Amino acid sequence: MSKKTTKSVTTGSQAAVEVNKACYDVVPLPKHTQLTSGEPFVLSSSVKIVYPTANEKMRKNAEFLAEYLYQLVGYKPATTTVKPADKYIELNNSLRDNNTEAYELHVDSKSIQINGASEAAVFYGIQTLRKATPLVQGNVVFPAVDIKDHPRYAYRGMMLDIARHFQPASFIKKYIDILALHNINTFHWHLTDDQGWRIEIKKYPKLTEIGSKRSETVIGKNSGKFDGTPHGGFYTQHEIKDIVQYASDRHITVIPEIDLPGHMLAAMSAYPELGCTGGPYEVEKQWGVFDDILCAGQEKTFTFLEGVLSEVITLFPSKLIHIGGDEAPKVRWEKCPRCQAKIKELGIKGDEKHGKEFYLQSYVTERVEKFLNRHGRNIIGWDEILEGKLAPNATVMSWRGIGGGIEAARLGHNVIMTPTSHLYFDYYQTTETDKEPFGIGGYVPVKQVYSFEPEPDQLTAAQKKFILGPQANLWTEYIKTPSHVEYMTMPRIAALSEIQWLDASQKNYDNFLHRLPRLIDVYNRLGYTYASHVFDVQAVLQPHPANGALSVNLSTIDNAPVYYTLDGSDPTVNSTAYTAPFHIKENATLQAVAIRKTGSNSRIFSQEVKVAKSSFKPVTLLTKPDLQYSYSGATMLVDGLYGDKTNYKTGRWIGFHAQDLVAVIDMQQPAQVSEASLRNYVETGEWIFDAAEIIVESSNDGKNFTSVAAEKIMDKHTTHWAEVVTHTLKFSPVTARYFKVTMKPVSAMPDWHPGKGKRAYIFVDEIALN
Numbered sequence: 168m169s170k171k172t173t174k175s176v177t178t179g180s181q182a183a184v185e186v187n188k189a190c191y192d193v194v195p196l197p198k199h200t201q202l203t204s205g206e207p208f209v210l211s212s213s214v215k216i217v218y219p220t221a222n223e224k225m226r227k228n229a230e231f232l233a234e235y236l237y238q239l240v241g242y243k244p245a246t247t248t249v250k251p252a253d254k255y256i257e258l259n260n261s262l263r264d265n266n267t268e269a270y271e272l273h274v275d276s277k278s279i280q281i282n283g284a285s286e287a288a289v290f291y292g293i294q295t296l297r298k299a300t301p302l303v304q305g306n307v308v309f310p311a312v313d314i315k316d317h318p319r320y321a322y323r324g325m326m327l328d329i330a331r332h333f334q335p336a337s338f339i340k341k342y343i344d345i346l347a348l349h350n351i352n353t354f355h356w357h358l359t360d361d362q363g364w365r366i367e368i369k370k371y372p373k374l375t376e377i378g379s380k381r382s383e384t385v386i387g388k389n390s391g392k393f394d395g396t397p398h399g400g401f402y403t404q405h406e407i408k409d410i411v412q413y414a415s416d417r418h419i420t421v422i423p424e425i426d427l428p429g430h431m432l433a434a435m436s437a438y439p440e441l442g443c444t445g446g447p448y449e450v451e452k453q454w455g456v457f458d459d460i461l462c463a464g465q466e467k468t469f470t471f472l473e474g475v476l477s478e479v480i481t482l483f484p485s486k487l488i489h490i491g492g493d494e495a496p497k498v499r500w501e502k503c504p505r506c507q508a509k510i511k512e513l514g515i516k517g518d519e520k521h522g523k524e525f526y527l528q529s530y531v532t533e534r535v536e537k538f539l540n541r542h543g544r545n546i547i548g549w550d551e552i553l554e555g556k557l558a559p560n561a562t563v564m565s566w567r568g569i570g571g572g573i574e575a576a577r578l579g580h581n582v583i584m585t586p587t588s589h590l591y592f593d594y595y596q597t598t599e600t601d602k603e604p605f606g607i608g609g610y611v612p613v614k615q616v617y618s619f620e621p622e623p624d625q626l627t628a629a630q631k632k633f634i635l636g637p638q639a640n641l642w643t644e645y646i647k648t649p650s651h652v653e654y655m656t657m658p659r660i661a662a663l664s665e666i667q668w669l670d671a672s673q674k675n676y677d678n679f680l681h682r683l684p685r686l687i688d689v690y691n692r693l694g695y696t697y698a699s700h701v702f703d704v705q706a707v708l709q710p711h712p713a714n715g716a717l718s719v720n721l722s723t724i725d726n727a728p729v730y731y732t733l734d735g736s737d738p739t740v741n742s743t744a745y746t747a748p749f750h751i752k753e754n755a756t757l758q759a760v761a762i763r764k765t766g767s768n769s770r771i772f773s774q775e776v777k778v779a780k781s782s783f784k785p786v787t788l789l790t791k792p793d794l795q796y797s798y799s800g801a802t803m804l805v806d807g808l809y810g811d812k813t814n815y816k817t818g819r820w821i822g823f824h825a826q827d828l829v830a831v832i833d834m835q836q837p838a839q840v841s842e843a844s845l846r847n848y849v850e851t852g853e854w855i856f857d858a859a860e861i862i863v864e865s866s867n868d869g870k871n872f873t874s875v876a877a878e879k880i881m882d883k884h885t886t887h888w889a890e891v892v893t894h895t896l897k898f899s900p901v902t903a904r905y906f907k908v909t910m911k912p913v914s915a916m917p918d919w920h921p922g923k924g925k926r927a928y929i930f931v932d933e934i935a936l937n
């Protein structure tokens with residue numbers, strides 16, 4: 168990673184408040200905080216932490232608090248079971264509350280009291296107290312307060328893939344500490360995949376002897392070039408027990424994932440008889456979804472799975488065991504005599520929705536489920552386990568959007584929501600990807616994470632009860648080092664913690680941003696690597712039809728001074744200081760920077776504005792964009808802002824799927840137009856095609872339109888292509904007040920395309936009339 172991306176920001180967040188005063192506006196925000204009128208509590212080195220006798224978990228809680236305070240204020244309060252007369256922090260687990268994670272935190276001049284409905288609840292009270300504590304050496308003043316708090320969701324998850332790139336046990340502990348800081352109670356540990364088997368299984372030693380090592384790794388995105396460097400690693404059962412205990416001490420359940428029947432090449436390279444063809448196989452060196460999966464037509468596959476899972480359940484006390492189930496191609500099963508015989512023997516039939524091999528995967532899942540159920544455990548799987556027949560007691564992890572979660576909840580199954588659109592932390596967190604460590608793609612900034620609502624409107628209140636909670640996932644194809652893992656995790660995990668902890672009505676992104684710098688002070692103190700994009704200048708750029716201009720609103724989360732230029736030059740302290748929103752009416756390249764007094768400049772925000780006659784005019788869409796790609800809607804088409812050429816998910820491209828694009832632009836008075844220019848984003852691999860037809864019409868009353876120009880576009884490609892295409896229609900000048908622009912996608916994707924016959928997407932960033 169470049170130095171640039173790992174630098175820490177000195178936020179100055181303490182400057183605005185008294186430096187030694189605690190502040191209860193932490194992340195995640197407690198449900199009820201009532202400052203009271205009493206004298207504050209003064210924390211000093213003589214304060215003691217009191218915990219109930221004969222409760223080992225509470226003793227550990229007390230030790231955690233002492234250690235956390237030591238990290239922040241430089242002295243470590245003594246812990247004791249004997250309550251002093253005055254000046255102590257008392258921990259109790261005697262609160263009566265239906266929510267077992269509820270706690271209360273009370274501060275007065277004599278003591279700080281944390282009382283929880285369980286030891287875990289007390290731990291969250293401790294986390295709140297910890298995050299309220301400023302980073303100062305010396306005494307700290309805690310204002311008198313009454314806090315009552317409990318989480319919205321009982322399942323608060325974070326997944327880390329250590330199969331693609333191994334991380335040592337010591338780092339897993341650090342990662343668990345990061346989860347604890349964010350009140351997360353479930354660590355989903357993705358332990359096996361095509362590129363590496365990472366858990367010691369005594370019955371099958373070759374899993375780690377052979378399956379934990381790959382000879383080399385592909386460079387970039389399956390470039391065909393390899394790094395020539397072996398990669399490997401695994402956890403011994405001793406290490407795993409130690410990590411599970413470490414997590415348990417921090418009230419975190421570890422859910423292990425053994426991904427089956429796909430993503431099994433590492434295991435099959437060790438035991439090739441597990442595959443349909445018998446191999447040979449090798450531990451994968453590239454990324455993707457591979458055709459070779461476990462053979463479902465032979466008993467030895469089940470003997471193997473039960474052998475592995477028997478050891479897994481002795482190591483992991485978690486009620487839920489993750490069995491993967493994602494991305495299992497059926498091509499081998501379609502050809503395998505054993506798999507086909509099994510299908511016959513079981514009387515499996517396909518239907519209009521799924522071929523018979525999908526039902527064979529359901530059979531595998533259900534057998535594994537029965538085995539685990541017999542041992543008192545339940546399965547959780549990726550949403551592919553819905554394809555075919557859902558195993559009776561399975562929890563579904565909805566990742567390909569929220570649709571799987573909706574379907575499962577309607578079927579009365581528990582659901583974890585973890586959609587790629589909001590909660591995939593391997594995706595980029597900024598549109599300026601050239602300045603980032605290389606990544607898988609996508610775009611999930613902090614704000615996108617924060618905006619996620621786990622309970623979709625399509626569900627009834629009763630169905631919503633099946634949503635156990637949200638989780639974020641960090642896949643590590645392109646993430647090798649611990650510091651890169653941290654960089655992708657923080658601060659998005661802070662936003663995650665609020666969607667896990669807060670009720671929807673309590674969420675407020677701006678308020679969250681203002682609380683975030685104090686949490687980042689803790690990251691700095693603990694030496695965590697994090698992404699600092701949230702400290703960059705935030706620009707809200709919106710067409711303002713009344714003024715015929717683009718309004719520009721610049722801000723930072725800590726109100727740092729912002730300077731800008733409009734001519735494309737780099738802004739400095741000598742540039743114009745931003746004091747209030749302003750307007751842009753002509754072509755410009757806006758550049759803005761936050762310059763903090765510490766001299767740590769933010770990255771430069773840069774945006775070109777290209778003005779046409781139609782820019783910033785009132786615009787109406789007569790058709791609906793795709794819900795996932797509608798962003799701020801119609802005005803995106805006339806805002807003078809053009810989209811990224813390699814990423815259609817940045818919010819500059821508006822996408823249509825089930826519909827044509829039909830937009831009416833009101834020029835506000837008769838305007839002469841002789842040219843219409845539209846840009847399409849094309850990436851056929853993502854089902855996004857070029858337009859098939861563009862029609863321009865004009866009108867003076869906005870009701871009766873006459874044709875001005877039309878163009879049909881022939882796409883002659885016979886293989887995938889990706890490009891940003893500008894379509895310019897020139898015509899004899901027409902003077903009119905209203906212009907209607909229609910863009911039609913291809914009615915069906917061509918035969919060479921995997922989605923042949925289906926409707927394509929179109930993505931457009933701008934309509935420019937001149």
Ligand code: ACM
Nearest residue numbers: 493494549566642
């Ligand atoms: C997944 O991202 N393959 C679950």
Ligand code: ZN
Nearest residue numbers: 443462503506
């Ligand atoms: Zn087979």
